[in-house]
Amino acid sequence: MRLFRFLRRKSDLTEELESHLKMAIAERVARGQSPEEARRSALHEFGNVPMIADVTRNQWGWLRLEQWLQDVRYALRQLRKEPGFTLTVVITLALGIGANTAIFTLVQGILLRSLPVNEPSRLYRIGDKNDCCYYNNYQNDNGDFDIFSYDLYLHLKQAAPEFEQLAAVEAGGNGFSVRKGAEPARPMRSEYVSGNYFATLGVGAYVGRVLSENDDTPGAAPTLVLSYKTWQADFAGDPGIVGSTLYVQTHPFVVAGIAPPGFFGDRIISNPPDFWMPLASEPVLEGANSALKGTDELWLYPLGRVHPAANIQALQAKLSVALQQWLATRPTYADHGGAALIPRQHVVLAPAGGGIQRLQQQTGTGLRLMMILSTVVLLIACANIANLLLARCTARRADVAVRIALGASRFRVIREILTESVLLSLMGGAAGLAVAYAGSYAMLMLAFPAAKNMPVQALPSTAVLAFTFVVSVLTGIVFGTVPAWLASYAQPVDALRGVNRSTADRSSLPQRILIVFQVALSMVLLAGALLMTKSLHNLEHQNFGITTANRYVVSTDPKGVGYTVDRLPALYQQIEDRFAALPGMANVSLVRYIPLGGNMWGSCVIPQGHAAPGPKDPCFAAWDRASTRFLDSIGVPIVRGRNFSTQDTATSQQVVLVNQAFARHFFPNQDPIGKHFGVGSIQYSGAFEIAGVFADFKMTDPRGEVRPLFFRPLSQQFHGYKESDVDAAEKSSMYLNFIILDFAQAPADVETLTRRTLADIDPSLPVMHFSPYDAEVAGNFNQDRLLARLTSGFGALALILASVGLYGVMSYFVVRRTSEIGIRMALGAARSGVVAMMLRGALWQILVGLAIGIPAALIAGHFMASLLYGVKPYDPLAFFGAIVLLTICAVVAGFIPSRRAASIDPMKALRAD
Incomplete structure (x- = not known):
């Protein structure tokens, strides 16, 4: 009786509502609850005590903190009461938010990250493109200069006092053999930098000192600075390494210091330098082949720190004038018609605070695409959550109606449901962080499988955590608002007559709209996934022109362990003889650069009897040096003439083998056999005689045409x-770095056998790298493979979410229309008719979604065109496959609840409410 005395004190309660509460308590007592438990349960079910107390509070009571805490506690109780619903929502959100967080981790680490240096906003690079690594003439048709010689760097440094410091860094990088004392040599990456490099960046040493201007002078003692990660990984963090001597390619270098933790250089790349050396040490290692001494050898990126008041546009124009003045003094650029191109040459000052844009340019398009696709996945996941919340709020309409009748305001009802939605989103975001970490790590491993000291970390940063929190809160607010708003329209009378008999259902239309939305977005993701998958298949299964099965690639470094040019022939002969004797060996060859290995030389070819080419004449050809059985070892046939033979000795006519593209380009409509040409200068145009023509194969660019x-x-x-x-360059070309092993049948322990054989030849020869040739070729497609797998994963996830969403909505409609279906079947409706009626509603949603999704997918394909290979953005098979796959899954998802509807017992259905 105390409950009803309390209720009668509320002037706005009706006798009908009193009766309803009495009935609720009586039902609970009949189920075995004590009167006190029944009273508390009814209050929680039909308004909760804090809700009833709202009637007596003033209109600003909702601002009080304790009410928000009450909402949170109540939301947690409600979620705990429905663990299945809570788990479904959290997992769905974890996948959606986790995918976005994983992608944002990479975006933030690669595209948005600043170098860990002093005032990165004042760092600028002269040049905005990645030209690598050595040039000796005009670089681009539009006159954009991006890579510079040492003399040109000094000229620009003198011409631009607007720079506080202007450093120079090597455009590429080097792989050297490094040895400490009597330890075996190990492969390491290095970068040549000017002496003011660390001062320009504002970076000090963690241990010891960094390079200085004094280290970068002729005759200075060779020094280097180790990266922190290399110091830890290769030298166990030994502080005694500072001041000791390391042998780089047999040359002694003193370790000046250790770079600070987190510093990986001037650019974000998958394999940052293990150490840095001053430019002055480049002639020590390269000898007469030094690029530093080459006046016109372009191989450096200038990187500077500008004064705070510097005008970047004015400085850019000034540097362009200085560039043109220098070019006019150089015969390489001014002769043979080149003077007319000088006025077009210019430079672009590019911000370098985020690192010299190399990995950013390579991965930027793909990362932005992934960010868009992961956002689409999140939208589909949120549409599912909104549908679940709509269904849940409709099922709780009686509860909400009683609360409103007890005096709760609509705002309080909306706020409580939004609190529940935001809590779910925050729980999903927390679970999404685990998904994000695993996803980021997996993506880095897929994109950069050979990375040693990758500067991008999978662990989410503070910015990523903030991003996840914001996404979670916004998700909860945006996709909880509509269900909360619709639920707030519940009428007290609904609580008295049973909501399932109400004819109005405000949530039906939003739920159908959300399904259409999911289908449209799923169509975009599925079409994109099929396009990327087909593109990857075309890339990996194209005809490269070489055979890689049962082939293995061994990289070594004879120069790094002190071999001179005159000792090389005996070493190469011993390698060929010893490896040829291994069981199952078909061919052994040596080559400077392997096909599709990423590196190559190039020169300007001048056929005998032709004039010197002008700056616009296409004279470039790639070239390589190889042993006699090289073409046999990669399965490339000679199509005309002959192969190399033992008759090609040091004293015989200099011969070459050319590919079919070479013959077509330089000797069109002629028999190239016996023709002569040279490289570099017209005085050498008769140096080489063509002995044979081999079949075309792709040497460097798997996407491009054969050159x-x-x-x-x-x-x-x-x-x-x-x-x-x-x-000197000619002598350097005699050092061959790769051995190709062609097995008729490879032994099980091929790597161990290879290392042992090489050690028997010379224990000092390091194995820099060993891998199957298939893996070397596959490495060209790491990022394509990552994009294809991610889009496929996103597409599959979207398909599952859309199917689950449609299934859930159809199941909900079956429950809502139980009475209607029972009446139809009682009046003689056939089961097939009920199934068809339910499926028609689902199919209309699918068709409307496809009508929206197909044009959207066509637009998305247009933006993906640059990432595709051998497939059109509007490929009919990809779109047809996406439509069929989506339709089948949607029909199955709709058929299951439709069949359940047809199995309803009419008598039970009529008694359901």
Whole structure:
């Protein structure tokens, strides 16, 4: 009786509502609850004590903190009462938010990250493109200069006092053999930098000191600075390494210091330098082949820190004028018609605070695409959550109606439901962080499988955590608002007559709209996934022109352990003989650069009898040096002439093998056999004779067309070069770094056998790298593979979410229309008719979703065009496959609840409410 005395004190309660509460308590007592338990349960079910107390509070009571805490506690109780619903929502949100957080982790680490240096906003690079690594003439048709010689760097440094410091860094990088004392040599990456490099960046040493201007002078003792990660990984963090001597390619270098933790250099790349050396040490390691001494050798990126008041546009124009003045003094650029191109040459000052844009340019398009696709997945997940919340709020309409009748305001009802929605989103976001960490790590491993000291971390940063929190809160607010708003319209009379008999259902239309929305977005993701998958298949299964099965690639470094050019022939012969004797070996060959390995030389080809080419004449051809059985070891046939043979000796005519593209380009409509050409200068145009033509294969770019290419035998060194730097480059080309092992049947322990064989030849020869040739080729497609797998994963996730969403909505409609279906069947409706009626509603939603999704997918395909290979953005098979797959899954998801509806017993249905 105390409950009803309390209720009668509320002037706005009706006798009908009193009766309803009495009935609720009586039902609970009949089920075995005590009167006190029944009273408390009824109050919680039909308004809760805090809700009833709202009637007596003033209109600003909702602002009080304790009410918000009450809402949170009540929301947690409600979620605990329905663990299945809570778990479903949290998992769905974890997948959606986790995918976005994982992608944002990479976006923040690669595209948005600033270098860990002093005032990165004042760092600028002269040049905005990635040209790598050595040039000696005009670079681009539009006159954009991006890579510079040492002399040109000094000229610009003198011409631009607007820079506080202007440093120079090597455009590429180097792989060197490094040895400490008597320890075996190990492969490491290095970067040449000017002496003011660390001062320009504002970076000090963690241990010891960094490089200085004094280290970068001729005759200075060779020094280097180790990266922190290399110091930890390769030297166990030994502080005694500072001041000790490391042997780089047999040359002694003193370790000046250790770079600070987190510093990985001036650019974000998958394999940052293990150490940095001053530019002055480049001639020590390269000898007469030094790029530093080459006046016109372009190989450096200038990187500077501008004064705070500097005008960037004015400085850019000033540097362009200085560039043109320098070019006018150089015969390489001014002769043979090149002077007319000088006025077009210019530079662009690019912000460098985020690192020299290399990995950013390579991955930027793909990362932005992934960010868009992961957002689409999140939207589909949120649509599912909104549908679940709509269904849940409709099921709780009686509860809400009683609360409103007890005096709760609509605002309080909306706020409580929104609190529940935000709590769910925060729980999903917390679970999403685990998904994000695992996803980020997996994506980094897929994109950069060979990375040693990858500067991008999978662990979410503070910015990523903030991003996840914001996404979670916004998700809860945006997709909880509509269900909360609709639930707040519940009428007290609904609580008295049973909501399931109400004819009005405000949530029906929003739920159908959300399903249409999910279908449309799923169509976009599925079409994108099929396009990327087909593109990857075309890339990986194209005809490269070479055979890689049962082939293995071994990289070594004879120069790094002190071999001189005159000792190389005996070493190469011993390698060929010893490896050829291994069981199952078909062919052994040596080559400077392997096909599809990522590196290559190039020169300007001048056929005998032709004039010197002008700056616009296409004279470039790639070239390589290889042993006699090289083409056999990669399965490339000779189509005309002959292969290299033992007759091609150091004293015989210099011969070359050219590919079909070379013959077509330089000797069109002619028989190239016996023709002569040279490289670099017209005075050498008769140096080489074409002995044979081999079938075209892709040497460097698996996406591009086959370009002119020629090979020279390792047995012939050209001694006719008059320039010392060209002659030094010729000697350097005699060092072959790769061994290709072609097995008829590879033994199980092939790597162990290879290392042992090489050690038997010379224990000091390091194995820099060993891998199956298939893996080397596959490495060209790491990012394509990542994009294809991610889009496929997103597409599959979208399909599952859309199917689950449709299934849930159809199941909900079956429950809502139980009475109607029972009446129809009682009046003689057939089961097939009920199934067809339910499926028609589902199919209309699917068709409307496809009508919206197909044009959206076409637009998305247009933006993906640059990432596709051998497939059109509007590929009919991809779109047809997406439509069929989505339709089948949607029909199955709709058929199951439709069949359940047809199995309803009419008598039970009529008694359901």
